[in-house]
Amino acid sequence: MSLSSIIGAAGSALTASQTRIAVANLNVANADDLTYTRKTVTSAVSTTTQTLSDATILRVADSFLSKTVLKTAAAAGGDAVTDTYMQSYDAALGSTASGDDVSSLMTAFATSLSALSSSPDATTKAQLVSDASSLVQGIKSLSGEVQSLRTQANTQIETTVGTINQSLKSLASLNDQIATVSAQGGDATALEDQRDAALTTLSGLMGVSSFVTADNQLRVYTTGGDALLGTTAATLSYTASSTLGAGATYPGSIAGITLNGKDITASQTTGELGALVTLRDQTLPAQQDQLDALASTLIGQVNAVTNAGSAVPAPNSLTSAGTVSATDALSATGTLRVAVTDASGKAVGVQDLDLSSYATVGDLVTALNGVSGLSASIGSDGKLTIAATNSANGVALADDGAGISARFGFNNLLTGSGASDIGVSAKLTSDPSGLPTAALSTTTTLAVGGLALASGDSTIADKLSGLLTTSVSFAATGSQAAKTTSLASYASSFVSGAATMIAAAATQSTNSTAASDAATSRLQNLTAVNIDEELANLTQYQSQYEANAQLISIAKDLFDTLVSMVS
Known part of the structure; x- marks a missing residue:
């Protein structure tokens, strides 16, 4: 090998060693950077010149x-993200420990219904309205939180x-x-x-x-x-x-x-x-769908019962929950009993109306105005009001299944149509004594002077008491399959289902984060910088650098000697 070849090879190796030293220093400097991948240097040998070609810097990587x-x-x-939102939802759900979850509020409402059935007095009525307010507020607030999320x-x-x-x-x-x-x-x-x-x-x-x-x-x-x-x-x-x-x-x-x-x-x-x-x-x-199913069924079931009854004494007037028009079709059959009662519940006036005779709401209003001691009208606000003309008297309704009171919502306990607008009748909130607990007598012998409403009658209160445990049909909503179950059971399954979903989200997040961390660790184990290894490489590269530098120095001395011998 000629001296020029030796100098060329050693110079090339010297350059490669310099590059390797620089890259090793760069690796050490970035050892704490998790996004940094370890760099290596490759060099190719030229077969024609017997020298190392320019060094190439490569990243350590694994595509898989x-x-x-x-x-x-x-x-x-x-x-x-899912887990974060579910944790917020969990906080809104409340807890059984504090009794502010929907299931616990439903249980409290059921307890009040039972107490009302046992003793339908002012105290139990007030407690029922209070617990009903807490329940609907819990449903409405949770619905609001769902939409907020x-x-x-x-x-x-x-x-x-x-x-x-x-x-x-x-x-x-x-x-x-x-x-x-x-x-x-x-x-x-x-x-x-x-x-x-x-x-x-x-x-x-x-x-x-x-x-x-x-x-x-x-x-x-x-x-x-x-x-x-x-x-x-x-x-x-x-x-x-x-x-x-x-x-x-x-x-x-x-x-x-x-x-x-x-x-x-x-x-x-x-x-x-x-x-x-x-x-x-x-x-x-x-x-939201499950809350709406619970709320709408609760509203419908409760109001169907309360609208079949009357408070004792009967209220002076009944006003529809929604707006109506005199031209609205009535499409009802059966008999509607209308009674005007005094403070003791005795009939002042009684009349049975054949509903099949009236085609429109206006026709019914006309018929009601024909009942002695009664007036009926549709106000400028579109509400139908039936009132006793004597302020000391009251009005009560009963039918044989036509559901006239329920259609107009005269005795609604609950208002709204779903979870977002469910509420308690403002009239009952301000005066719980107006809660219907008795039923107007439908015996054919009821006449003026007869007892239309008994103060101790708990017919409606008894029906309300069994309401939450009576099976009703629910359509499939969310994670809940179509089922026939009680309102109390549906509320309980809703809460337990939500809790299961929240726990599953937390578990899934933990598992997927662990999987991501494991994959990242495996990649970093391959690509990250090992300081001990790099320091060892630096020692080796420096030795190589010194050896190649010494080789160049020796070759230079030999070349100088040859030159001096020639001259």
């Missing part, structure tokens, strides 16, 4: 583990979409920087580390698939196959509604998340974005 990290990051990101999720969707767009722009910028540095023959590995970290962040926000092209350009797609990052970054768009109500749904009144104009909402099932969409459109609406 990297994809696993992205997949588990998406699952962990989504599950963490939906609104919060909806707002967070908009924020997350903005963050995703920023991540995509960052990835596009890193792609450009990597292309520029690579074209100039520079080291792009640090930029590749940043790109991998940004991709992992994006994966936690929404599920993605990705690959790197032959020219080292990252390409990213949604799980549905839509391009997020090509030669440029795509843009997602979403504008959140200010407040969501129970009737707000997607698709419908809630706008879709669009990608370059295409609605991709339905395909978002993973990552934070997917979890937020699922919470807003499925999980929380399912809870």
Whole structure:
């Protein structure tokens, strides 16, 4: 081997050692950076010149583990969001320990109903109205919290979409920087580390698939196959509604998340974005549906009983819960008994009306005005009022199944149609003594002077007492299958089902986070810097550097000697 070859080989090795020393120092300096991957140096030998070619810096990586990290990051990101929302929902549910959950409030209401049946007096009526108010307030508040969480999720969707767009722009910028540095023959590995970290962040926000092209350009797609990052970054768009109500749904009144104009909402099932969409459109609406089923059934069942009865003494007037028109079709059959009673419950006036004779509400009003001691009218507010003309008397109704009182809601205990608007009659809240507990006599012998309403009559109170334990039909809603069960049992299963769902969300988040951490650890074990190993490498590289430097020095001395011999 010639001296020039020796000097060339040693110089090349010297340069390679310098690069290795620099890279080892860089590894040590970034040992605490979890996004940094260990760098190595490779050199190729030229067979023609017998010298080392330029050193190449490479990243230690594993494509399989990297994809696993992205997949588990998406699952962990989504599950963490779900768990956070479920914890908030758990706080709103209340607890059996404090007695403020729906099931406990239903139990308290049932206890009051039982006490009313045993002794329908002023005290038990007041307690019943109080417990009914607590129950409906608990249902209504929980419904409000469900919609509040939906609104919060909806707002967070908009924020997350903005963050995703920023991540995509960052990835596009890193792609450009990597292309520029690579074209100039520079080291792009640090930029590749940043790109991998940004991709992992994006994966936690929404599920993605990705690959790197032959020219080292990252390409990213949604799980549905839509391009997020090509030669440029795509843009997602979403504008959140200010407040969501129970009737707000997607698709419908809630706008879709669009990608370059295409609605991709339905395909978002993973990552934070997917979890937020699922919470807003499925999980929380399912809870609302169950609350609505409970509330509407409770309202219907309770009011059906109270409207079949009357307070003792009977109230001076009865007013419809909703608005009516004189032209509304009546479409009723059977007999409606109307009685005007005095303070002791004796009939002052009694008349049985054949409902099949009246085609409209106006016809019924006319007939009611024909009852002695009674007046009926539809006010300017659209409410139908039936009143005793003597302020000392009262009015009571009874029918043989036509449900006239229930149709107009004259004796409603509860108001509203679902969980979001359920309430207790304002009239009964201000005066619980007006709670119907007795039933107007329907015997054919009832005449003026006869006892129409007995003060000790608990007919309606008895029916109310058994109401919450009587089986009724519920349609399938949320996680609840269609079933025939009692109101109390449905409330209990709702609470237990919600508790199970909340616990499952916490467990799932713990498990997916552990899986994500494990995948990240496995990748880091492969790619992270081992300081002891790098320090050992530094010692070796420095020795190699010194040996090659000494070789060059010896070759130079030999060359100088040869030159002096020639001259």
